[in-house]
Amino acid sequence: MRRRFLGAFRNIQTCSGYPATGRIVGRRTQFTTCLEQETEEEKPTVSEPKEKKTSVLTDLFGRHHNYLRISISERCNLRCQYCMPEEGVDLTPKERILSGKEIIRIAELFMRQGVNKIRLTGGEPLVRADLVDIVRGINSYGSQHGLQTIAMTTNGVTLGRKLPLLKEAGLNLINISLDTLIPAKFEFITRRKGWDRVMKSIDVALDLGYSPVKVNCVVMRGVNEEEIVDFVNLTKDKNVDVRFIEYMPFDGNRWNFKKMVSYAEMIDTIKSSYPDLQRMSDQANDTSKAYKVPGHVGQLGFITSMSEHFCGSCNRLRVTADGNLKVCLFGNAEVSLRDLLRGEAEDEEIWQVIEEAVKRKKKQHAGMFNLSKMKNRPMILIGG
Numbered sequence: 001m002r003r004r005f006l007g008a009f010r011n012i013q014t015c016s017g018y019p020a021t022g023r024i025v026g027r028r029t030q031f032t033t034c035l036e037q038e039t040e041e042e043k044p045t046v047s048e049p050k051e052k053k054t055s056v057l058t059d060l061f062g063r064h065h066n067y068l069r070i071s072i073s074e075r076c077n078l079r080c081q082y083c084m085p086e087e088g089v090d091l092t093p094k095e096r097i098l099s100g101k102e103i104i105r106i107a108e109l110f111m112r113q114g115v116n117k118i119r120l121t122g123g124e125p126l127v128r129a130d131l132v133d134i135v136r137g138i139n140s141y142g143s144q145h146g147l148q149t150i151a152m153t154t155n156g157v158t159l160g161r162k163l164p165l166l167k168e169a170g171l172n173l174i175n176i177s178l179d180t181l182i183p184a185k186f187e188f189i190t191r192r193k194g195w196d197r198v199m200k201s202i203d204v205a206l207d208l209g210y211s212p213v214k215v216n217c218v219v220m221r222g223v224n225e226e227e228i229v230d231f232v233n234l235t236k237d238k239n240v241d242v243r244f245i246e247y248m249p250f251d252g253n254r255w256n257f258k259k260m261v262s263y264a265e266m267i268d269t270i271k272s273s274y275p276d277l278q279r280m281s282d283q284a285n286d287t288s289k290a291y292k293v294p295g296h297v298g299q300l301g302f303i304t305s306m307s308e309h310f311c312g313s314c315n316r317l318r319v320t321a322d323g324n325l326k327v328c329l330f331g332n333a334e335v336s337l338r339d340l341l342r343g344e345a346e347d348e349e350i351w352q353v354i355e356e357a358v359k360r361k362k363k364q365h366a367g368m369f370n371l372s373k374m375k376n377r378p379m380i381l382i383g384g
Contacts, residue, residue: 056113056355059327061363063314067285068115071321072103072134073123078155079191080179082218082247092322100130102341104137106319109350111145119151119173123321126158132169139170149173153216157194159201167208174205175214175243180224181231189223202240212241212298219261220247228266229273235298243288243301263289263304270300285315305329311363325354327361 057065074091076084098106107118118138125131138150151173152166159176178198180186186195205213215234219225231242247260270291271277280290280299288301318326323338335357340350 056351057110057115057317057358059358059361061312061361063312063361064114065315065317065358066115067117067119067316068107068110068319069119069121069316070103070107070319071121071123072098072125072131073128074321075127076122076124076155077127077157077192078124078194080155080177081189081191082220096322096338098319098321098323098338100128100134100137102323102338103134104141105341106323106337107138108141108145109347110317110354111141111147112347113351113354114146116146117149117151118147119149119153119175121153124155124157125152126154126162131162132165135166135171136169142170151175153177154201155190155194156198156201158197160197160204163201163204163208167210172210173214174210175216176202176205177216177218178202179217179220181227181234185224202238206239212239214241214243214301216243216245218245218247219266221259221261223259225261225269228269232270232274232293232296232300235293235296235300238298240298241301242298243303245303246306248305260306262307263302264307266302267291285313287316317358325357327357333357333360 059065074089074097107115110118120131120134128134135150135152138147141147142150149172150170152171153175154177156176156178159174163171163174176198179189180195183195186198187193202213202215215231217224217231219228228244231244234240235242244263244266246263267277274293276294277300278292278294280292282288282290287305288303290299290301292299314328316329318329319337320326320334323341324334324336326334335353337350337353340353
């Protein structure tokens with residue numbers, strides 16, 4: 001009966017024509033109406049996969065999702081302007097946040113359906129005392145399920161002293177967020193001190209053999225756009241992959257189009273100092289457009305979510321710290337996996353709910369101006 005009900009669920013429409021979103025609470029199902037994206041409705045065309053893939057994680061447009069991002073905390077030791085409203089956010093009560101065992105269980109369920117890359121995010125993942133145990137637990141299932149990468153995105157403030165244990169546990173890819181090379185400006189952007197510790201963490205990661213260390217930089221006009229070339233200079237002698245990110249709208253970050261520096265403008269800025277900047281080939285499903293300055297050890301990347309979206313090759317799913325599955329970063333439709341786990345749902349039942357959510361994923365997210373008007377979580381409550 002349950003399977004027939006969920007099979008019919010995808011056909012339920014609201015009066016506005018957008019699909020209803022189901023949330024499982026214990027053994028009961030509640031429906032809420034969510035406008036996930038404001039895009040033109042198009043009939044999906046399913047492309048045949050080139051290799052054997054499970055249907056659970058393949059959407060109606062033929063995109064197979066093999067990359068899972070799990071936020072393990074809503075808390076953070078910084079207060080970055082583009083991530084958290086100045087007044088802060090209402091945090092989810094601790095008992096509703098996923099436990100370490102629940103995070104590992106979710107990771108293992110997705111691995112069994114073909115996920116081969118898992119990234120831990122936050123908030124700040126390093127604020128969790130059980131982070132090393134979580135990484136080790138996920139890694140313990142990796143070899144039997146074909147997991148290739150356990151990654152983490154961090155602000156780097158406390159990374160340096162914890163990274164050796166994390167590497168031993170199985171963490172093999174690091175992204176460090178850093179939006180300025182000026183200590184005083186760091187304090188302005190993050191509303192906290194800690195620039196020197198972030199820089200030390202980058203060096204510690206390089207010394208431990210992380211190659212490359214990815215450095216995420218959100219570029220904002222009037223804040224740090226004049227440092228773009230300085231970040232490029234970082235790649236001269238360090239094996240870092242500096243990834244310039246277009247400023248994106250989320251609840252409470254006061255996004256304004258005039259603050260956004262586009263990919264094209266960033267390229268022009270860099271070429272004024274490095275006219276021989278070279279375009280590199282991208283890997284399949286890369287969110288970043290790769291570039292390199294000849295002779296530099298490291299390289300560059302550009303995440304162009306606003307000016308040139310990459311929805312057509314999207315292979316990512318997200319789980320929030322309170323256990324909700326989000327199939328699109330900019331979508332506001334969610335379904336609770338936490339409630340299924342705590343309701344002692346069987347694996348097949350959980351996979352069925354996941355498949356229904358994946359099948360509802362839109363072809364692409366809305367344009368930047370529509371996104372700025374849509375209701376969504378603040379970035380800190382989604383997971384970077």
